[in-house]
Amino acid sequence: MAQTPPRTPTARGSYAVGDARRQKILDTAVAHFAQWGFHASSLARIARDCGITQGGLLHHFRGKEDLLLSVLARSERRDAERLFGEPAASVAAYYATLVALAEDNTRRPGLVRMFHTLVGEAADPDHPAHAYFAQRYERVLGHTRAVLEAGVAAGELRPDTDCEGAGREVLAVMDGLQIQWVLTPTALDMPQRLRGFLDRQLRGISAAA
Amino acid sequence: MAQTPPRTPTARGSYAVGDARRQKILDTAVAHFAQWGFHASSLARIARDCGITQGGLLHHFRGKEDLLLSVLARSERRDAERLFGEPAASVAAYYATLVALAEDNTRRPGLVRMFHTLVGEAADPDHPAHAYFAQRYERVLGHTRAVLEAGVAAGELRPDTDCEGAGREVLAVMDGLQIQWVLTPTALDMPQRLRGFLDRQLRGISAAA
Numbered sequence: 001m002a003q004t005p006p007r008t009p010t011a012r013g014s015y016a017v018g019d020a021r022r023q024k025i026l027d028t029a030v031a032h033f034a035q036w037g038f039h040a041s042s043l044a045r046i047a048r049d050c051g052i053t054q055g056g057l058l059h060h061f062r063g064k065e066d067l068l069l070s071v072l073a074r075s076e077r078r079d080a081e082r083l084f085g086e087p088a089a090s091v092a093a094y095y096a097t098l099v100a101l102a103e104d105n106t107r108r109p110g111l112v113r114m115f116h117t118l119v120g121e122a123a124d125p126d127h128p129a130h131a132y133f134a135q136r137y138e139r140v141l142g143h144t145r146a147v148l149e150a151g152v153a154a155g156e157l158r159p160d161t162d163c164e165g166a167g168r169e170v171l172a173v174m175d176g177l178q179i180q181w182v183l184t185p186t187a188l189d190m191p192q193r194l195r196g197f198l199d200r201q202l203r204g205i206s207a208a209a
Numbered sequence: 210m211a212q213t214p215p216r217t218p219t220a221r222g223s224y225a226v227g228d229a230r231r232q233k234i235l236d237t238a239v240a241h242f243a244q245w246g247f248h249a250s251s252l253a254r255i256a257r258d259c260g261i262t263q264g265g266l267l268h269h270f271r272g273k274e275d276l277l278l279s280v281l282a283r284s285e286r287r288d289a290e291r292l293f294g295e296p297a298a299s300v301a302a303y304y305a306t307l308v309a310l311a312e313d314n315t316r317r318p319g320l321v322r323m324f325h326t327l328v329g330e331a332a333d334p335d336h337p338a339h340a341y342f343a344q345r346y347e348r349v350l351g352h353t354r355a356v357l358e359a360g361v362a363a364g365e366l367r368p369d370t371d372c373e374g375a376g377r378e379v380l381a382v383m384d385g386l387q388i389q390w391v392l393t394p395t396a397l398d399m400p401q402r403l404r405g406f407l408d409r410q411l412r413g414i415s416a417a418a
Contacts, residue, residue: 037326123322123326169382169402
């Protein structure tokens with residue numbers, strides 16, 4: 001440790017300040033995109049809510065589209081680590097990870113709301129996040145299908161399991177429960193409802209049944 | 210027929226023209242709300258796409274909020290007739306109606322896209338459509354739960370069926386499959402996937418199983 005050449009406090013300090021500011025802009029952008037969507041969000045208003053000028057914001061992001069894609073990339077990195085970080089030991093273990101993700105999501109309603117505001121807008125092929133969302137579904141579905149197929153190969157699931165169909169259902173239930181939850185958060189225990197669905201689905205396709 | 214006093218062609222014509230224009234404004238608004246959301250949609254641009262002035266549009270609707278709620282009310286009336294028009298003879302019959310609705314939806318992608326753009330925005334309690342969406346989910350869930358409870362009472366479903374949970378799952382799968390479909394319409398046969406899910410769910414809770 002003593003061998004490490006010390007960085008000057010100034011340099012370290014300004015790096016940390018810059019990174020903190022960048023994270024604050026991203027957090028503020030999540031709230032704006034959630035409430036207004038991409039089109040009605042304004043860089044000037046996001047900057048103002050961060051206590052900086054629009055020029056200051058443009059020091060960190062090239063524009064509104066870059067800010068949008070940076071917000072999505074940061075959120076994607078967090079999810080990807082949880083979902084794809086290490087190969088799932090079994091379908092049951094993978095489903096437990098999905099429930100843990102739903103539990104995380106109850107603690108970040110802003111991100112969940114942003115997701116649903118943007119995914120609707122992004123059905124438009126000209127929307128700047130269209131490719132991101134289309135590819136995200138392809139990737140998550142592909143991964144889920146692969147986990148299910150591995151479950152069939154390992155004898156955990158019945159050989160006739162419709163892995164594509166079961167995978168699409170899992171994604172659909174996660175999204176659909178989120179919509180019910182963002183509209184009326186007190187109306188349902190989202191992770192518990194998801195666990196109930198996954199348990200029933202798994203019993204239906206389990207080779208042990 | 211001969212007894213009926215004839216209305217003047219002028220009066221009938223102008224009523225028909227007025228109604229046709231109103232429907233055209235509503236159709237155009239669906240496309241705008243789908244692409245831009247409520248906040249970024251503009252009455253001036255909607256009027257222009259209808260080939261009328263903003264003043265002409267305001268002859269039919271009091272403002273953007275009135276136009277939004279009118280679009281949602283028209284779409285709701287169509288669905289409500291299908292869903293709640295006559296009491297479902299059984300859970301199986303009700304589920305067949307839901308699949309028919311999903312088939313209809315594949316022929317009106319604009320409405321489905323609008324729904325998902327708006328439902329995300331409307332998580333905001335201050336959004337003009339927040340109450341509409343919150344009440345819509347409460348009503349559709351309440352109806353679905355009642356159909357399932359009737360199925361339990363009639364001996365169609367197992368006595369221990371979790372009607373609230375099963376109802377929420379059905380709504381969630383419908384919404385979630387729609388999201389996958391609006392992003393990549395060619396990637397899935399939405400009504401067939403929904404039918405597959407409903408059949409499996411019903412087998413799991415059927416008293417005959």
